Amino acid sequence: xxxxxxxxxxxxxxxxxxxxxxxxxxxxxxxxxxxxxxxxxxxxxxxxxxxxxxxxxxxxxxxxxxxxxxxxxxxxxxxxxxxxxxxxxxxxxxxxxxxxxxxxxxxxxxxxxxxxxxxxxxxxxxxxxxxxxxxxxxxxxxxxxxxxxxxxxxxxxxxxxxxxxxxxxxxxxxxxxxxxxxxxxxxxxxxxxxxxxxxxxxxxxxxxxxxxxxxxxxxxxxxxxxxxxxxxxxxxxxxxxxxxxxxxxxxxxxxxxxxxxxxxxxxxxxxxxxxxxx
Amino acid sequence: xxxxxxxxxxxxxxxxxxxxxxxxxxxxxxxxxxxxxxxxxxxxxxxxxxxxxxxxxxxxxxxxxxxxxxxxxxxxxxxxxxxxxxxxxxxxxxxxxxxxxxxxxxxxxxxxxxxxxxxxxxxxxxxxxxxxxxxxxxxxxxxxxxxxxxxxxxxxxxxxxxxxxxxxxxxxxxxxxxxxxxxxxxxxxxxxxxxxxxxxxxxxxxxxxxxxxxxxxxxxxxxxxxxxxxxxxxxxxxxxxxxxxxxxxxxxxxxxxxxxxxxxxxxxxxxxxxxxxxxxxxxxxxxxxxxxxx
Numbered sequence: 001x002x003x004x005x006x007x008x009x010x011x012x013x014x015x016x017x018x019x020x021x022x023x024x025x026x027x028x029x030x031x032x033x034x035x036x037x038x039x040x041x042x043x044x045x046x047x048x049x050x051x052x053x054x055x056x057x058x059x060x061x062x063x064x065x066x067x068x069x070x071x072x073x074x075x076x077x078x079x080x081x082x083x084x085x086x087x088x089x090x091x092x093x094x095x096x097x098x099x100x101x102x103x104x105x106x107x108x109x110x111x112x113x114x115x116x117x118x119x120x121x122x123x124x125x126x127x128x129x130x131x132x133x134x135x136x137x138x139x140x141x142x143x144x145x146x147x148x149x150x151x152x153x154x155x156x157x158x159x160x161x162x163x164x165x166x167x168x169x170x171x172x173x174x175x176x177x178x179x180x181x182x183x184x185x186x187x188x189x190x191x192x193x194x195x196x197x198x199x200x201x202x203x204x205x206x207x208x209x210x211x212x213x214x215x216x217x218x219x220x221x222x223x224x225x226x227x228x229x230x231x232x233x234x235x236x237x238x239x240x241x242x243x244x245x246x247x248x249x250x251x252x253x254x255x256x257x258x259x260x261x262x263x264x265x266x267x268x269x270x271x272x273x274x275x276x277x278x
Numbered sequence: 279x280x281x282x283x284x285x286x287x288x289x290x291x292x293x294x295x296x297x298x299x300x301x302x303x304x305x306x307x308x309x310x311x312x313x314x315x316x317x318x319x320x321x322x323x324x325x326x327x328x329x330x331x332x333x334x335x336x337x338x339x340x341x342x343x344x345x346x347x348x349x350x351x352x353x354x355x356x357x358x359x360x361x362x363x364x365x366x367x368x369x370x371x372x373x374x375x376x377x378x379x380x381x382x383x384x385x386x387x388x389x390x391x392x393x394x395x396x397x398x399x400x401x402x403x404x405x406x407x408x409x410x411x412x413x414x415x416x417x418x419x420x421x422x423x424x425x426x427x428x429x430x431x432x433x434x435x436x437x438x439x440x441x442x443x444x445x446x447x448x449x450x451x452x453x454x455x456x457x458x459x460x461x462x463x464x465x466x467x468x469x470x471x472x473x474x475x476x477x478x479x480x481x482x483x484x485x486x487x488x489x490x491x492x493x494x495x496x497x498x499x500x501x502x503x504x505x506x507x508x509x510x511x512x513x514x515x516x517x518x519x520x521x522x523x524x525x526x527x528x529x530x531x532x533x534x535x536x537x538x539x540x541x542x543x544x545x546x547x548x549x550x551x552x553x554x555x556x557x558x559x560x561x562x563x564x565x566x567x568x569x570x571x572x
Binding site: 009013015016020023026027033044046087091094095097099101102104105112114115118120121123124127128146148152156181206209212228232234242249253256257259261264 | 289298320367374377380390395398402413416448515526529530539543547549
Protein backbone atom coordinates (compact mmCIF):
# COMPACT_ATOMS: atom_id res chain seq x y z
CA UNK A 1 0.00 0.00 0.00
CA UNK A 2 3.04 2.21 0.30
CA UNK A 3 3.76 2.49 -3.40
CA UNK A 4 0.36 2.71 -5.04
CA UNK A 5 0.92 3.37 -8.70
CA UNK A 6 -1.81 4.81 -10.88
CA UNK A 7 -2.07 1.50 -12.70
CA UNK A 8 -2.68 -0.36 -9.47
CA UNK A 9 -5.36 2.12 -8.40
CA UNK A 10 -7.14 1.70 -11.73
CA UNK A 11 -6.90 -2.09 -11.43
CA UNK A 12 -8.42 -1.99 -7.93
CA UNK A 13 -11.32 0.19 -9.04
CA UNK A 14 -12.05 -1.95 -12.10
CA UNK A 15 -11.95 -5.13 -10.00
CA UNK A 16 -14.25 -3.58 -7.39
CA UNK A 17 -16.70 -2.60 -10.11
CA UNK A 18 -16.59 -6.15 -11.45
CA UNK A 19 -17.33 -7.64 -8.04
CA UNK A 20 -20.17 -5.17 -7.47
CA UNK A 21 -21.74 -6.08 -10.81
CA UNK A 22 -21.35 -9.81 -10.14
CA UNK A 23 -23.19 -9.43 -6.84
CA UNK A 24 -25.83 -7.02 -8.07
CA UNK A 25 -26.71 -8.36 -11.52
CA UNK A 26 -28.62 -11.51 -10.42
CA UNK A 27 -30.39 -9.60 -7.63
CA UNK A 28 -31.26 -6.74 -9.92
CA UNK A 29 -32.62 -9.18 -12.47
CA UNK A 30 -34.83 -10.81 -9.82
CA UNK A 31 -36.34 -7.40 -9.12
CA UNK A 32 -36.68 -6.47 -12.81
CA UNK A 33 -38.46 -9.77 -13.49
CA UNK A 34 -40.93 -9.01 -10.72
CA UNK A 35 -41.96 -5.69 -12.29
CA UNK A 36 -41.78 -6.64 -15.99
CA UNK A 37 -44.82 -7.62 -17.99
CA UNK A 38 -45.05 -11.28 -19.07
CA UNK A 39 -44.59 -10.11 -22.67
CA UNK A 40 -41.29 -8.40 -21.80
CA UNK A 41 -40.02 -11.54 -20.06
CA UNK A 42 -40.81 -13.87 -22.96
CA UNK A 43 -39.60 -11.50 -25.68
CA UNK A 44 -36.74 -12.54 -27.94
CA UNK A 45 -34.39 -10.76 -27.80
CA UNK A 46 -35.11 -10.37 -24.12
CA UNK A 47 -36.21 -6.95 -22.83
CA UNK A 48 -33.72 -6.23 -20.06
CA UNK A 49 -35.64 -3.19 -18.99
CA UNK A 50 -39.47 -3.19 -18.91
CA UNK A 51 -41.40 -0.72 -21.08
CA UNK A 52 -43.58 0.05 -18.09
CA UNK A 53 -43.44 -0.95 -14.46
CA UNK A 54 -45.93 -3.75 -13.81
CA UNK A 55 -46.81 -4.09 -10.14
CA UNK A 56 -49.76 -6.40 -10.72
CA UNK A 57 -48.04 -9.50 -9.22
CA UNK A 58 -47.38 -7.73 -5.93
CA UNK A 59 -51.06 -6.84 -5.85
CA UNK A 60 -52.03 -10.36 -6.87
CA UNK A 61 -49.92 -12.04 -4.16
CA UNK A 62 -50.69 -9.60 -1.37
CA UNK A 63 -54.46 -9.23 -1.71
CA UNK A 64 -56.53 -11.86 0.11
CA UNK A 65 -58.82 -12.65 -2.83
CA UNK A 66 -56.12 -13.62 -5.32
CA UNK A 67 -53.19 -14.42 -3.04
CA UNK A 68 -54.81 -16.53 -0.32
CA UNK A 69 -52.34 -19.41 -0.61
CA UNK A 70 -49.33 -17.10 -0.67
CA UNK A 71 -50.56 -15.04 2.28
CA UNK A 72 -51.24 -18.22 4.24
CA UNK A 73 -47.66 -19.37 3.66
CA UNK A 74 -46.38 -15.95 4.68
CA UNK A 75 -48.38 -16.15 7.90
CA UNK A 76 -47.23 -19.73 8.54
CA UNK A 77 -43.59 -18.75 8.07
CA UNK A 78 -43.95 -15.88 10.53
CA UNK A 79 -45.78 -18.04 13.07
CA UNK A 80 -43.38 -20.98 12.88
CA UNK A 81 -40.29 -18.77 12.98
CA UNK A 82 -41.67 -16.73 15.91
CA UNK A 83 -42.62 -19.77 17.96
CA UNK A 84 -39.36 -21.58 17.29
CA UNK A 85 -37.34 -18.45 18.08
CA UNK A 86 -39.22 -17.89 21.34
CA UNK A 87 -38.73 -21.51 22.36
CA UNK A 88 -35.03 -21.41 21.48
CA UNK A 89 -34.53 -18.24 23.53
CA UNK A 90 -36.42 -19.68 26.51
CA UNK A 91 -34.07 -22.63 26.77
CA UNK A 92 -31.03 -20.88 25.33
CA UNK A 93 -30.81 -17.85 27.65
CA UNK A 94 -30.45 -19.81 30.93
CA UNK A 95 -28.22 -22.44 29.33
CA UNK A 96 -26.00 -19.90 27.59
CA UNK A 97 -25.61 -17.93 30.79
CA UNK A 98 -24.85 -21.03 32.86
CA UNK A 99 -22.25 -22.19 30.33
CA UNK A 100 -20.72 -18.74 30.21
CA UNK A 101 -20.34 -18.55 34.01
CA UNK A 102 -19.31 -22.16 34.62
CA UNK A 103 -16.43 -23.25 32.38
CA UNK A 104 -16.87 -26.73 33.82
CA UNK A 105 -20.06 -27.03 31.77
CA UNK A 106 -18.25 -26.19 28.58
CA UNK A 107 -18.31 -29.79 27.36
CA UNK A 108 -22.11 -29.94 27.52
CA UNK A 109 -22.29 -26.91 25.32
CA UNK A 110 -19.70 -28.48 23.04
CA UNK A 111 -21.96 -31.51 22.66
CA UNK A 112 -24.95 -29.28 21.93
CA UNK A 113 -23.03 -27.35 19.28
CA UNK A 114 -21.74 -30.56 17.71
CA UNK A 115 -25.35 -31.52 16.93
CA UNK A 116 -25.45 -28.50 14.65
CA UNK A 117 -23.33 -30.45 12.19
CA UNK A 118 -25.87 -33.27 11.90
CA UNK A 119 -27.52 -33.45 8.49
CA UNK A 120 -31.30 -33.04 8.84
CA UNK A 121 -31.78 -36.31 6.93
CA UNK A 122 -30.33 -38.16 9.95
CA UNK A 123 -33.27 -37.03 12.09
CA UNK A 124 -36.02 -36.74 9.52
CA UNK A 125 -37.53 -40.25 9.55
CA UNK A 126 -38.07 -40.54 13.35
CA UNK A 127 -39.27 -36.92 13.48
CA UNK A 128 -41.78 -37.72 10.74
CA UNK A 129 -43.00 -40.83 12.56
CA UNK A 130 -43.39 -39.06 15.92
CA UNK A 131 -45.15 -36.03 14.38
CA UNK A 132 -47.51 -38.42 12.60
CA UNK A 133 -48.22 -40.23 15.88
CA UNK A 134 -48.88 -36.96 17.72
CA UNK A 135 -51.09 -35.66 14.90
CA UNK A 136 -48.67 -32.75 14.38
CA UNK A 137 -47.88 -33.28 10.69
CA UNK A 138 -48.90 -30.29 8.59
CA UNK A 139 -49.13 -28.25 11.77
CA UNK A 140 -47.29 -25.03 12.64
CA UNK A 141 -46.66 -26.16 16.24
CA UNK A 142 -45.15 -29.43 15.05
CA UNK A 143 -42.88 -27.66 12.59
CA UNK A 144 -41.81 -25.08 15.20
CA UNK A 145 -40.94 -27.94 17.55
CA UNK A 146 -38.76 -29.54 14.88
CA UNK A 147 -37.09 -26.19 14.16
CA UNK A 148 -35.91 -26.13 17.77
CA UNK A 149 -33.39 -28.79 16.73
CA UNK A 150 -31.73 -26.17 14.52
CA UNK A 151 -32.40 -22.99 16.49
CA UNK A 152 -31.71 -24.03 20.08
CA UNK A 153 -28.02 -25.05 19.66
CA UNK A 154 -27.36 -22.04 17.44
CA UNK A 155 -28.98 -19.56 19.82
CA UNK A 156 -27.29 -21.01 22.90
CA UNK A 157 -23.88 -20.78 21.27
CA UNK A 158 -24.50 -17.20 20.13
CA UNK A 159 -25.75 -16.16 23.57
CA UNK A 160 -22.88 -17.84 25.42
CA UNK A 161 -20.38 -15.98 23.25
CA UNK A 162 -22.29 -12.75 23.89
CA UNK A 163 -22.55 -13.27 27.66
CA UNK A 164 -18.82 -14.01 28.06
CA UNK A 165 -17.62 -10.38 27.90
CA UNK A 166 -20.19 -9.17 30.45
CA UNK A 167 -18.17 -8.67 33.67
CA UNK A 168 -18.90 -11.06 36.51
CA UNK A 169 -18.15 -8.55 39.33
CA UNK A 170 -21.58 -7.00 38.93
CA UNK A 171 -23.49 -10.18 39.57
CA UNK A 172 -21.15 -11.13 42.41
CA UNK A 173 -21.74 -7.76 44.06
CA UNK A 174 -25.48 -8.15 43.61
CA UNK A 175 -25.34 -11.67 45.03
CA UNK A 176 -23.47 -10.42 48.10
CA UNK A 177 -26.12 -7.73 48.50
CA UNK A 178 -28.60 -10.58 48.82
CA UNK A 179 -30.25 -10.53 45.41
CA UNK A 180 -31.90 -13.82 44.47
CA UNK A 181 -31.48 -15.47 41.11
CA UNK A 182 -34.55 -13.86 39.57
CA UNK A 183 -33.56 -10.36 40.75
CA UNK A 184 -30.03 -10.98 39.53
CA UNK A 185 -31.30 -11.94 36.11
CA UNK A 186 -33.83 -9.14 35.83
CA UNK A 187 -31.87 -6.22 37.29
CA UNK A 188 -28.27 -7.03 36.47
CA UNK A 189 -27.91 -9.56 33.69
CA UNK A 190 -30.70 -8.93 31.21
CA UNK A 191 -30.25 -5.16 30.78
CA UNK A 192 -26.58 -5.75 29.95
CA UNK A 193 -27.32 -8.76 27.81
CA UNK A 194 -30.25 -7.27 25.92
CA UNK A 195 -28.29 -6.43 22.74
CA UNK A 196 -26.92 -9.98 22.66
CA UNK A 197 -30.39 -11.44 23.13
CA UNK A 198 -31.80 -9.19 20.41
CA UNK A 199 -29.08 -10.28 17.97
CA UNK A 200 -29.73 -13.95 18.77
CA UNK A 201 -33.46 -13.40 18.30
CA UNK A 202 -33.03 -11.87 14.86
CA UNK A 203 -30.60 -14.52 13.60
CA UNK A 204 -32.74 -17.34 14.95
CA UNK A 205 -35.79 -15.90 13.20
CA UNK A 206 -33.92 -15.65 9.91
CA UNK A 207 -32.59 -19.19 10.26
CA UNK A 208 -36.15 -20.47 10.66
CA UNK A 209 -37.31 -18.21 7.81
CA UNK A 210 -34.67 -19.78 5.55
CA UNK A 211 -35.45 -23.40 6.45
CA UNK A 212 -36.77 -25.59 3.64
CA UNK A 213 -36.10 -29.31 4.16
CA UNK A 214 -38.29 -29.96 7.21
CA UNK A 215 -40.95 -27.65 5.83
CA UNK A 216 -41.05 -29.70 2.62
CA UNK A 217 -41.31 -32.97 4.54
CA UNK A 218 -43.73 -32.07 7.29
CA UNK A 219 -46.24 -29.69 5.68
CA UNK A 220 -48.66 -30.34 2.87
CA UNK A 221 -51.17 -27.50 2.51
CA UNK A 222 -52.11 -23.96 3.52
CA UNK A 223 -52.53 -24.99 7.16
CA UNK A 224 -48.79 -25.09 7.72
CA UNK A 225 -46.88 -24.74 4.45
CA UNK A 226 -44.13 -22.15 4.83
CA UNK A 227 -43.03 -19.46 2.41
CA UNK A 228 -39.90 -21.31 1.27
CA UNK A 229 -41.95 -24.41 0.41
CA UNK A 230 -44.55 -22.27 -1.36
CA UNK A 231 -41.84 -20.65 -3.48
CA UNK A 232 -40.34 -24.03 -4.34
CA UNK A 233 -43.81 -25.14 -5.40
CA UNK A 234 -44.12 -22.09 -7.65
CA UNK A 235 -40.65 -22.62 -9.13
CA UNK A 236 -41.23 -26.33 -9.75
CA UNK A 237 -44.83 -26.04 -10.88
CA UNK A 238 -46.36 -25.06 -14.17
CA UNK A 239 -46.48 -21.35 -13.51
CA UNK A 240 -45.98 -19.78 -16.90
CA UNK A 241 -45.41 -16.25 -15.58
CA UNK A 242 -41.83 -16.16 -14.29
CA UNK A 243 -42.45 -12.67 -12.95
CA UNK A 244 -44.84 -14.13 -10.40
CA UNK A 245 -42.14 -16.51 -9.10
CA UNK A 246 -39.67 -13.62 -8.96
CA UNK A 247 -42.17 -11.49 -7.04
CA UNK A 248 -42.63 -14.18 -4.40
CA UNK A 249 -38.83 -14.39 -4.17
CA UNK A 250 -38.46 -10.65 -3.69
CA UNK A 251 -41.05 -10.64 -0.89
CA UNK A 252 -39.39 -13.61 0.86
CA UNK A 253 -35.97 -11.98 0.54
CA UNK A 254 -36.99 -8.59 1.94
CA UNK A 255 -36.83 -9.33 5.70
CA UNK A 256 -33.40 -11.03 5.73
CA UNK A 257 -31.90 -8.55 3.27
CA UNK A 258 -33.16 -5.59 5.32
CA UNK A 259 -31.80 -7.12 8.51
CA UNK A 260 -28.50 -7.94 6.82
CA UNK A 261 -28.00 -4.36 5.72
CA UNK A 262 -29.13 -2.82 9.01
CA UNK A 263 -27.06 -5.15 11.15
CA UNK A 264 -23.85 -5.23 9.13
CA UNK A 265 -21.62 -4.67 12.12
CA UNK A 266 -23.08 -7.38 14.35
CA UNK A 267 -23.12 -9.68 11.37
CA UNK A 268 -19.47 -9.21 10.47
CA UNK A 269 -18.31 -9.63 14.06
CA UNK A 270 -20.41 -12.79 14.22
CA UNK A 271 -18.77 -14.04 11.04
CA UNK A 272 -15.29 -13.44 12.37
CA UNK A 273 -16.12 -15.42 15.50
CA UNK A 274 -16.40 -18.34 13.18
CA UNK A 275 -19.84 -19.15 12.12
CA UNK A 276 -23.13 -17.48 11.61
CA UNK A 277 -24.78 -20.01 9.35
CA UNK A 278 -24.17 -19.41 5.64
CA UNK B 279 -19.97 -25.62 49.36
CA UNK B 280 -20.63 -22.35 47.60
CA UNK B 281 -19.08 -23.50 44.34
CA UNK B 282 -21.07 -26.75 44.52
CA UNK B 283 -24.28 -24.78 44.88
CA UNK B 284 -23.25 -22.66 41.91
CA UNK B 285 -22.59 -25.75 39.83
CA UNK B 286 -25.94 -27.21 40.81
CA UNK B 287 -27.63 -23.97 39.82
CA UNK B 288 -25.82 -24.03 36.48
CA UNK B 289 -27.09 -27.52 35.83
CA UNK B 290 -30.64 -26.49 36.65
CA UNK B 291 -30.34 -23.63 34.16
CA UNK B 292 -28.93 -26.02 31.59
CA UNK B 293 -31.71 -28.55 32.05
CA UNK B 294 -34.43 -27.14 29.74
CA UNK B 295 -31.98 -27.01 26.83
CA UNK B 296 -30.79 -30.55 27.48
CA UNK B 297 -34.36 -31.85 27.65
CA UNK B 298 -35.23 -30.16 24.36
CA UNK B 299 -32.05 -31.42 22.70
CA UNK B 300 -32.78 -34.93 23.88
CA UNK B 301 -36.32 -34.77 22.50
CA UNK B 302 -35.64 -33.27 19.07
CA UNK B 303 -32.10 -34.52 18.38
CA UNK B 304 -30.91 -37.24 20.75
CA UNK B 305 -33.94 -39.47 20.56
CA UNK B 306 -34.53 -39.12 16.79
CA UNK B 307 -30.85 -39.87 16.13
CA UNK B 308 -30.99 -43.00 18.31
CA UNK B 309 -34.16 -44.09 16.56
CA UNK B 310 -32.53 -43.56 13.16
CA UNK B 311 -29.80 -45.96 14.31
CA UNK B 312 -32.44 -48.52 15.32
CA UNK B 313 -34.39 -48.11 12.08
CA UNK B 314 -31.26 -48.56 10.01
CA UNK B 315 -31.11 -52.21 11.12
CA UNK B 316 -34.74 -52.89 10.17
CA UNK B 317 -36.77 -53.12 7.00
CA UNK B 318 -39.28 -50.57 8.37
CA UNK B 319 -41.53 -48.75 5.92
CA UNK B 320 -42.46 -45.10 6.43
CA UNK B 321 -46.15 -45.96 6.71
CA UNK B 322 -47.51 -49.23 8.02
CA UNK B 323 -46.06 -51.96 10.17
CA UNK B 324 -42.84 -51.48 12.15
CA UNK B 325 -40.01 -53.33 10.47
CA UNK B 326 -38.22 -56.51 11.43
CA UNK B 327 -34.53 -56.71 12.32
CA UNK B 328 -32.44 -57.34 9.22
CA UNK B 329 -28.91 -56.85 10.54
CA UNK B 330 -26.55 -54.84 8.36
CA UNK B 331 -28.44 -55.69 5.18
CA UNK B 332 -29.45 -52.05 4.59
CA UNK B 333 -25.84 -50.92 4.89
CA UNK B 334 -24.38 -53.56 2.59
CA UNK B 335 -27.20 -53.16 0.10
CA UNK B 336 -26.91 -49.38 0.08
CA UNK B 337 -23.12 -49.09 0.07
CA UNK B 338 -22.84 -51.59 -2.76
CA UNK B 339 -25.45 -49.90 -4.92
CA UNK B 340 -24.71 -47.89 -8.03
CA UNK B 341 -27.07 -45.19 -6.80
CA UNK B 342 -25.00 -44.63 -3.67
CA UNK B 343 -21.70 -44.46 -5.54
CA UNK B 344 -23.15 -42.07 -8.09
CA UNK B 345 -24.63 -39.83 -5.37
CA UNK B 346 -21.36 -39.87 -3.44
CA UNK B 347 -19.45 -38.78 -6.53
CA UNK B 348 -22.03 -36.05 -7.26
CA UNK B 349 -21.86 -34.80 -3.66
CA UNK B 350 -18.05 -34.79 -3.67
CA UNK B 351 -17.92 -33.04 -7.03
CA UNK B 352 -20.35 -30.38 -5.85
CA UNK B 353 -18.60 -29.90 -2.49
CA UNK B 354 -15.01 -29.81 -3.70
CA UNK B 355 -15.61 -27.43 -6.61
CA UNK B 356 -17.99 -25.12 -4.73
CA UNK B 357 -15.81 -24.82 -1.65
CA UNK B 358 -12.57 -24.45 -3.62
CA UNK B 359 -14.08 -21.71 -5.78
CA UNK B 360 -15.63 -19.98 -2.79
CA UNK B 361 -12.32 -19.94 -0.94
CA UNK B 362 -10.24 -18.71 -3.87
CA UNK B 363 -12.75 -16.06 -4.90
CA UNK B 364 -13.37 -15.15 -1.26
CA UNK B 365 -9.69 -14.54 -0.51
CA UNK B 366 -9.19 -12.53 -3.70
CA UNK B 367 -12.21 -10.34 -2.99
CA UNK B 368 -11.16 -10.07 0.68
CA UNK B 369 -7.75 -8.77 -0.46
CA UNK B 370 -9.54 -6.36 -2.78
CA UNK B 371 -11.81 -5.08 -0.03
CA UNK B 372 -8.73 -4.45 2.11
CA UNK B 373 -7.45 -1.91 -0.46
CA UNK B 374 -8.43 1.72 -0.51
CA UNK B 375 -10.88 2.67 -3.26
CA UNK B 376 -13.99 4.76 -3.83
CA UNK B 377 -17.15 3.00 -2.69
CA UNK B 378 -15.35 0.52 -0.45
CA UNK B 379 -17.93 0.70 2.36
CA UNK B 380 -20.71 0.32 -0.19
CA UNK B 381 -19.13 -2.76 -1.77
CA UNK B 382 -18.65 -4.31 1.68
CA UNK B 383 -22.33 -3.75 2.40
CA UNK B 384 -23.27 -5.30 -0.96
CA UNK B 385 -21.44 -8.48 0.01
CA UNK B 386 -24.09 -9.05 2.68
CA UNK B 387 -26.84 -9.36 0.06
CA UNK B 388 -26.15 -12.82 -1.43
CA UNK B 389 -25.53 -14.17 2.07
CA UNK B 390 -28.85 -12.77 3.29
CA UNK B 391 -30.85 -14.03 0.32
CA UNK B 392 -32.81 -17.11 1.43
CA UNK B 393 -31.40 -20.35 -0.04
CA UNK B 394 -34.72 -21.15 -1.68
CA UNK B 395 -34.91 -17.73 -3.34
CA UNK B 396 -31.33 -18.08 -4.56
CA UNK B 397 -32.09 -21.47 -6.10
CA UNK B 398 -35.29 -20.16 -7.69
CA UNK B 399 -33.53 -17.09 -9.05
CA UNK B 400 -30.80 -19.16 -10.73
CA UNK B 401 -33.33 -21.62 -12.07
CA UNK B 402 -35.00 -18.67 -13.80
CA UNK B 403 -31.65 -17.34 -15.05
CA UNK B 404 -30.81 -20.74 -16.57
CA UNK B 405 -34.27 -21.20 -18.09
CA UNK B 406 -33.85 -22.87 -21.51
CA UNK B 407 -36.50 -20.76 -23.29
CA UNK B 408 -36.58 -17.35 -21.63
CA UNK B 409 -33.59 -17.36 -19.25
CA UNK B 410 -31.33 -14.35 -18.84
CA UNK B 411 -28.14 -16.37 -19.34
CA UNK B 412 -29.21 -17.64 -22.76
CA UNK B 413 -30.41 -14.17 -23.73
CA UNK B 414 -27.18 -12.50 -22.59
CA UNK B 415 -24.92 -15.04 -24.33
CA UNK B 416 -26.74 -14.85 -27.64
CA UNK B 417 -27.12 -11.06 -27.57
CA UNK B 418 -23.39 -10.69 -26.88
CA UNK B 419 -22.66 -13.08 -29.72
CA UNK B 420 -21.03 -15.63 -27.41
CA UNK B 421 -23.50 -18.39 -28.26
CA UNK B 422 -25.56 -19.25 -31.34
CA UNK B 423 -28.49 -20.95 -29.71
CA UNK B 424 -30.33 -21.31 -26.41
CA UNK B 425 -29.22 -24.16 -24.15
CA UNK B 426 -30.88 -26.16 -21.42
CA UNK B 427 -28.23 -25.48 -18.79
CA UNK B 428 -29.95 -27.53 -16.10
CA UNK B 429 -31.25 -30.16 -18.50
CA UNK B 430 -28.02 -31.53 -19.95
CA UNK B 431 -25.62 -33.70 -17.92
CA UNK B 432 -22.60 -31.75 -19.15
CA UNK B 433 -23.68 -28.40 -17.70
CA UNK B 434 -26.14 -29.11 -14.87
CA UNK B 435 -23.56 -29.67 -12.13
CA UNK B 436 -21.53 -26.65 -13.19
CA UNK B 437 -24.66 -24.50 -13.18
CA UNK B 438 -25.47 -25.63 -9.63
CA UNK B 439 -21.93 -24.89 -8.47
CA UNK B 440 -22.06 -21.37 -9.93
CA UNK B 441 -25.32 -20.69 -8.05
CA UNK B 442 -23.80 -21.96 -4.80
CA UNK B 443 -20.55 -20.04 -5.26
CA UNK B 444 -22.38 -16.79 -6.01
CA UNK B 445 -24.30 -17.06 -2.74
CA UNK B 446 -21.39 -18.10 -0.55
CA UNK B 447 -18.16 -16.47 -1.74
CA UNK B 448 -19.14 -13.11 -0.19
CA UNK B 449 -19.24 -14.76 3.23
CA UNK B 450 -15.68 -16.04 2.77
CA UNK B 451 -14.62 -12.61 1.51
CA UNK B 452 -15.97 -10.92 4.65
CA UNK B 453 -14.22 -13.48 6.87
CA UNK B 454 -10.98 -12.97 4.93
CA UNK B 455 -11.35 -9.19 5.18
CA UNK B 456 -11.82 -9.34 8.96
CA UNK B 457 -8.68 -11.48 9.23
CA UNK B 458 -6.72 -9.12 6.98
CA UNK B 459 -7.65 -6.16 9.12
CA UNK B 460 -5.96 -7.89 12.05
CA UNK B 461 -2.58 -7.85 10.27
CA UNK B 462 -0.49 -5.16 12.01
CA UNK B 463 0.42 -2.34 9.64
CA UNK B 464 3.94 -1.91 11.05
CA UNK B 465 4.89 -5.51 10.20
CA UNK B 466 3.70 -4.88 6.64
CA UNK B 467 5.76 -1.70 6.53
CA UNK B 468 8.83 -3.40 8.01
CA UNK B 469 8.63 -6.20 5.43
CA UNK B 470 8.35 -3.63 2.66
CA UNK B 471 11.39 -1.67 3.88
CA UNK B 472 13.30 -4.96 4.13
CA UNK B 473 12.72 -5.30 0.39
CA UNK B 474 10.04 -8.01 0.40
CA UNK B 475 7.99 -8.01 -2.79
CA UNK B 476 4.21 -8.21 -2.90
CA UNK B 477 4.10 -12.00 -3.13
CA UNK B 478 6.64 -12.44 -0.29
CA UNK B 479 4.66 -10.04 1.87
CA UNK B 480 1.46 -11.98 1.18
CA UNK B 481 3.10 -15.36 1.75
CA UNK B 482 5.03 -14.57 4.94
CA UNK B 483 3.19 -11.67 6.59
CA UNK B 484 -0.45 -11.80 5.53
CA UNK B 485 -1.13 -15.50 4.98
CA UNK B 486 -0.37 -16.61 8.56
CA UNK B 487 -3.20 -14.33 9.76
CA UNK B 488 -5.57 -15.75 7.15
CA UNK B 489 -4.96 -19.44 7.74
CA UNK B 490 -6.95 -19.86 10.98
CA UNK B 491 -10.17 -18.09 9.93
CA UNK B 492 -10.01 -19.63 6.46
CA UNK B 493 -9.67 -23.12 7.92
CA UNK B 494 -12.85 -22.50 9.88
CA UNK B 495 -14.61 -21.21 6.77
CA UNK B 496 -13.27 -24.15 4.76
CA UNK B 497 -14.61 -26.83 7.05
CA UNK B 498 -17.93 -25.10 7.79
CA UNK B 499 -18.54 -24.62 4.08
CA UNK B 500 -17.53 -28.21 3.34
CA UNK B 501 -20.00 -29.53 5.91
CA UNK B 502 -22.75 -27.32 4.52
CA UNK B 503 -21.95 -28.33 0.94
CA UNK B 504 -21.92 -32.00 1.88
CA UNK B 505 -25.44 -31.69 3.31
CA UNK B 506 -26.73 -29.89 0.19
CA UNK B 507 -30.41 -30.46 -0.49
CA UNK B 508 -32.45 -27.24 -1.02
CA UNK B 509 -30.45 -25.87 -3.95
CA UNK B 510 -30.44 -29.12 -5.93
CA UNK B 511 -34.01 -30.02 -5.09
CA UNK B 512 -35.27 -26.73 -6.50
CA UNK B 513 -32.93 -26.40 -9.48
CA UNK B 514 -32.71 -29.94 -10.89
CA UNK B 515 -34.41 -32.45 -8.52
CA UNK B 516 -31.21 -34.46 -8.97
CA UNK B 517 -31.49 -34.66 -12.74
CA UNK B 518 -30.76 -34.99 -15.57
CA UNK B 519 -30.37 -38.78 -15.38
CA UNK B 520 -29.60 -38.46 -11.64
CA UNK B 521 -26.31 -36.74 -12.47
CA UNK B 522 -26.81 -34.10 -9.76
CA UNK B 523 -28.54 -36.30 -7.17
CA UNK B 524 -26.69 -35.62 -3.90
CA UNK B 525 -26.60 -38.00 -0.94
CA UNK B 526 -29.24 -35.97 0.93
CA UNK B 527 -31.54 -36.16 -2.09
CA UNK B 528 -30.99 -39.90 -2.28
CA UNK B 529 -32.03 -40.28 1.38
CA UNK B 530 -35.10 -38.18 0.73
CA UNK B 531 -36.12 -40.36 -2.22
CA UNK B 532 -35.36 -43.62 -0.43
CA UNK B 533 -37.11 -42.78 2.86
CA UNK B 534 -39.93 -40.51 1.74
CA UNK B 535 -40.65 -41.06 -1.95
CA UNK B 536 -40.12 -44.84 -1.88
CA UNK B 537 -41.03 -45.00 1.84
CA UNK B 538 -38.14 -47.36 2.64
CA UNK B 539 -37.47 -45.86 6.08
CA UNK B 540 -34.94 -48.49 7.17
CA UNK B 541 -32.70 -48.25 4.16
CA UNK B 542 -33.03 -44.45 4.09
CA UNK B 543 -31.95 -44.35 7.74
CA UNK B 544 -28.83 -46.40 7.04
CA UNK B 545 -27.83 -44.06 4.24
CA UNK B 546 -28.49 -41.02 6.44
CA UNK B 547 -26.14 -42.45 9.05
CA UNK B 548 -23.41 -43.03 6.49
CA UNK B 549 -23.66 -39.34 5.54
CA UNK B 550 -23.62 -38.43 9.22
CA UNK B 551 -20.45 -40.47 9.69
CA UNK B 552 -18.71 -38.71 6.80
CA UNK B 553 -19.74 -35.31 8.16
CA UNK B 554 -18.62 -36.27 11.67
CA UNK B 555 -15.16 -36.97 10.29
CA UNK B 556 -15.23 -33.53 8.67
CA UNK B 557 -16.43 -31.98 11.92
CA UNK B 558 -13.64 -33.77 13.79
CA UNK B 559 -11.15 -32.24 11.38
CA UNK B 560 -12.79 -28.88 12.07
CA UNK B 561 -12.35 -29.19 15.83
CA UNK B 562 -8.77 -30.44 15.49
CA UNK B 563 -7.88 -27.51 13.24
CA UNK B 564 -9.58 -25.07 15.59
CA UNK B 565 -7.61 -26.44 18.50
CA UNK B 566 -4.35 -26.23 16.58
CA UNK B 567 -5.12 -22.67 15.50
CA UNK B 568 -5.88 -21.78 19.13
CA UNK B 569 -2.66 -23.49 20.23
CA UNK B 570 -0.67 -21.28 17.91
CA UNK B 571 -2.07 -18.33 19.82
CA UNK B 572 -4.03 -16.79 16.95
